[in-house]
Amino acid sequence: MKRTVLICGASISGPALAYWLHRAGFAVTVVEKAAALRGGGYPIDIRGTAIEVVRRMGILPRLRDTHISLRRYRFLDADGGEVASVGPGAGGQDLEVTRGDLASALYAAVRDDVELLFGETLETVDQAGNVTFRSGRTLTFDLVIGADGMHSRTRESLFGPEEQFHRYLGYCFAIFTMPNTFGLSRELMMWNTPGKAAALYAVGDGDLHAFLTLHRPAPYRPDPQRDLRDLVATTFAGEGWEIPRMVEALRHAGDLFVDTAGQIRMPHWSRGRVALVGDAAYAPSFLTGQGSSLALVGAYMLAESLATNPDHTVAFAAYERDLREFVTLNQALVDNGGATLFPATAQALERRNTMLRGLDAMPSATTRPAHSALTLPHGAGARPVR
Numbered sequence: 001m002k003r004t005v006l007i008c009g010a011s012i013s014g015p016a017l018a019y020w021l022h023r024a025g026f027a028v029t030v031v032e033k034a035a036a037l038r039g040g041g042y043p044i045d046i047r048g049t050a051i052e053v054v055r056r057m058g059i060l061p062r063l064r065d066t067h068i069s070l071r072r073y074r075f076l077d078a079d080g081g082e083v084a085s086v087g088p089g090a091g092g093q094d095l096e097v098t099r100g101d102l103a104s105a106l107y108a109a110v111r112d113d114v115e116l117l118f119g120e121t122l123e124t125v126d127q128a129g130n131v132t133f134r135s136g137r138t139l140t141f142d143l144v145i146g147a148d149g150m151h152s153r154t155r156e157s158l159f160g161p162e163e164q165f166h167r168y169l170g171y172c173f174a175i176f177t178m179p180n181t182f183g184l185s186r187e188l189m190m191w192n193t194p195g196k197a198a199a200l201y202a203v204g205d206g207d208l209h210a211f212l213t214l215h216r217p218a219p220y221r222p223d224p225q226r227d228l229r230d231l232v233a234t235t236f237a238g239e240g241w242e243i244p245r246m247v248e249a250l251r252h253a254g255d256l257f258v259d260t261a262g263q264i265r266m267p268h269w270s271r272g273r274v275a276l277v278g279d280a281a282y283a284p285s286f287l288t289g290q291g292s293s294l295a296l297v298g299a300y301m302l303a304e305s306l307a308t309n310p311d312h313t314v315a316f317a318a319y320e321r322d323l324r325e326f327v328t329l330n331q332a333l334v335d336n337g338g339a340t341l342f343p344a345t346a347q348a349l350e351r352r353n354t355m356l357r358g359l360d361a362m363p364s365a366t367t368r369p370a371h372s373a374l375t376l377p378h379g380a381g382a383r384p385v386r
Contacts, residue, residue: 002025002026002027003025003026003027003142003143004026004027004029004141004142004143005021005026005027005028005029005141005142005143005144005145006029006030006031006122006129006131006139006141006143006144006145007021007028007029007030007031007145007147008030008031008121008122008144008145008146008147008148008152008153008154009030009031009032009146009147009148009149009152009278009280010030010031010032010034010037010103010107010116010118010147011032011038011099011103011147011149011278011295012099012102012103012106012147012278012292012295012296012299013147013277013278013279013280013295013296013298013299014030014032014145014147014148014277014278014299015030015103015106015107015109015110016053016057016106016295016296016299016300017145017147017277017299017302017303018030018110018113018114019057019106019109019110019113020299020300020303020304020307021303021306021307022110022113022114024303024306024307026306028110028113028114028115029114029115029116029117029141030110030114030115030116030117031117031120031121031122031133032116032117032118032119032120032121033119033120033121033148034118034119035118035119036118037103037104037107037118038099038100038103039100039103039104041098041099041100041103042098042099042175042201042209042211042257043068043096043097043098043099043201043203043209044096044097044098044099044102044291044292045094045095045096045289045290045292045293046063046094046095046096046097046102046292046293046296047094047095047289047290047293047371047372048094048293048370048371048372048373049293049297049326049371049372049373049374049375049376050292050293050294050296050297050371051093051094051095052376053296053297053299053300053376054105054296056300056376057106057109058109059105059106059108059109062105062108063095063097063101063102063105064095066097066098066101067095067096067097068096068097068098068186068203069088069186070088070096070186070187070188070203071087071088071185071186071187072085072086072087072088072186072187072188073085073086073087073088073187073188073190073362074086074187074188074189074190075190075192075353075356076189076190076191076192076241077191077192077193078191078192078193078239078240078241079240079241080191080240080241080242083353083356083357084353084356084357084359086356086359086360086361086362087360087361087362088361088362089361089362094371098203099292102292120133120134120135121133121134121153122134122148122153122154122157123153123157124157125144125154125157125158125274126158126272126274127158127271127272127273127274128140128272128273129141129142129143129144129272129273129274131144141273142273142312143273143274143275143306143312144273144274144275145274145275145276145277145302146158146274146275146276146277146280146281147276147277147278147280147295147299148280149278149279149280149283150162150259150262150264150279150280150283152276152279152280154274154276154280155264155266155276155280155281158271158274159266159271159276162264165264165265165266166262166263166264167262167263167264167265168219168260168261168262169260169261169262169263169285169287169334170215170216170217170261170344171213171214171215171216171260171261171287171342172213172214172216172228172231172232172258172259172260172261173211173212173213173214173232173258173259173260173261173286174211174212174213174228174229174232174250174256174257174258175209175210175211175256175257175258176209176210176249176250176253176255176256176257177207177208177209177210177253177255178207178208178210178245178246178249178253179207179208179249180202180205180206180207180208182200182202182208182242184200184202184208185202185204185205186202186203186204187202188200188201188202190341191241191242191243192342192343192349192352193239193349194215194343194344194345194346194348194349195214195215195343195344195345196212196213196214196215196235196236196239197211197212197213197214197341197342198210198211198212198213198236198239198241198242198243198246199211199213200242200246210246210249210250212232212236212246212247212250213261213342214231214232214235214236215342215344219260228258228259228260229250229251229256229258232250232258233247233250233251261285261286261287262283262285263282263283263284263285263331263334264279264280264281264282264283265282265331266281266282268320269281269282269316269319269320270316270319270320273312275302275316275319277295277298277299277302278294278295278298278299279291279295281298282294282298282327282331284327284330284331284333284334285331285334287333287334287342288330288331288333288334289333290330290333290370290371293330293371294326294327294330297323297326297374297376298323298327300376301319301322301323301374301376301377302319302323304376304377305318305319305322306319322377323374325373325374326370326373326374329369329370329373330370330371330373332370333370340352
């Protein structure tokens with residue numbers, strides 16, 4: 001009889017894990033609080049070891065077709081004057097796609113093979129695998145996996161409040177789309193003053209992805225998110241360049257996402273029959289550029305451990321043992337210059353600008369070994385479970 005697995009979350013790590021566990025012979029159910037698959041979304045990177053994961057899934061060609069090929073990075077001062085104009089780096093095998101394109105590729109890989117329940121969410125779970133859903137249903141699964149993001153309900157239900165595991169990194173940010181009235185195409189414009197950054201990202205000729213980021217040394221955990229939206233808008237009020245238009249767009253955006261830059265650091269990623277994967281267990285933050293890649297690699301490694309070890313206790317221990325160093329290296333990127341695009345002081349901003357003026361092309365991310373520091377084992381999903 002097949003072992004049953006509930007995966008909470010259908011963004012990146014959830015469907016990736018579902019793919020590999022289905023191949024290994026598990027009966028997989030995925031629940032997602034959103035009413036439908038989310039399209040669009042801001043650009044994300046797939047780097048290093050994660051490239052091998054999507055290759056083994058068979059979705060690499062599709063992702064290459066949606067790769068965002070930027071032509072220019074333009075850096076601006078407080079008045080909108082150009083500080084530097086830099087071409088794209090070589091990039092190697094790394095990919096940049098919209099979050100929606102990656103989610104769509106992962107969804108297409110599992111939609112015919114696993115049970116997908118949209119508009120449903122977990123309310124409580126215990127370490128024996130007993131789950132209560134928002135709809136009122138109560139079910140028991142052999143295994144429950146929390147793949148529900150940095151603010152994981154699964155983690156909170158079983159491990160306790162997020163504050164125990166959250167490492168604040170000193171930044172608040174807002175991401176939203178706005179009309180492309182600037183005539184931008186396949187380029188990034190970034191405006192900076194000390195402690196503030198604004199970016200307009202044109203992945204094509206359509207709407208712009210807009211980013212507002214501010215440095216705030218003291219931890220800030222707003223509730224509700226409206227408070228953080230107002231903080232970002234107020235902080236940028238009165239600035240030059242196109243900031244007023246961006247703030248106005250932020251206030252009316254239908255797809256606004258606001259949060260703090262932070263990491264999740266946990267001593268253990270499992271308890272009983274429940275484990276966490278991706279941002280729920282080890283969010284590295286957008287400052288590393290490695291969140292999606294870590295989610296893909298983590299899903300592969302968890303599936304490999306469960307396919308190899310019929311005892312879930314042994315499997316979860318192997319998952320942590322084999323992945324922990326890779327997670328640590330990637331989370332440490334924020335301590336090794338991960339926030340160089342968002343200098344917090346005038347001196348740091350000038351150092352960054354001096355560096356940019358000396359470049360013809362952006363440095364290649366492939367020079368950062370943390371992205372490729374793990375060699376994947378062969379066979380995830382290849383072995384039937386016993």
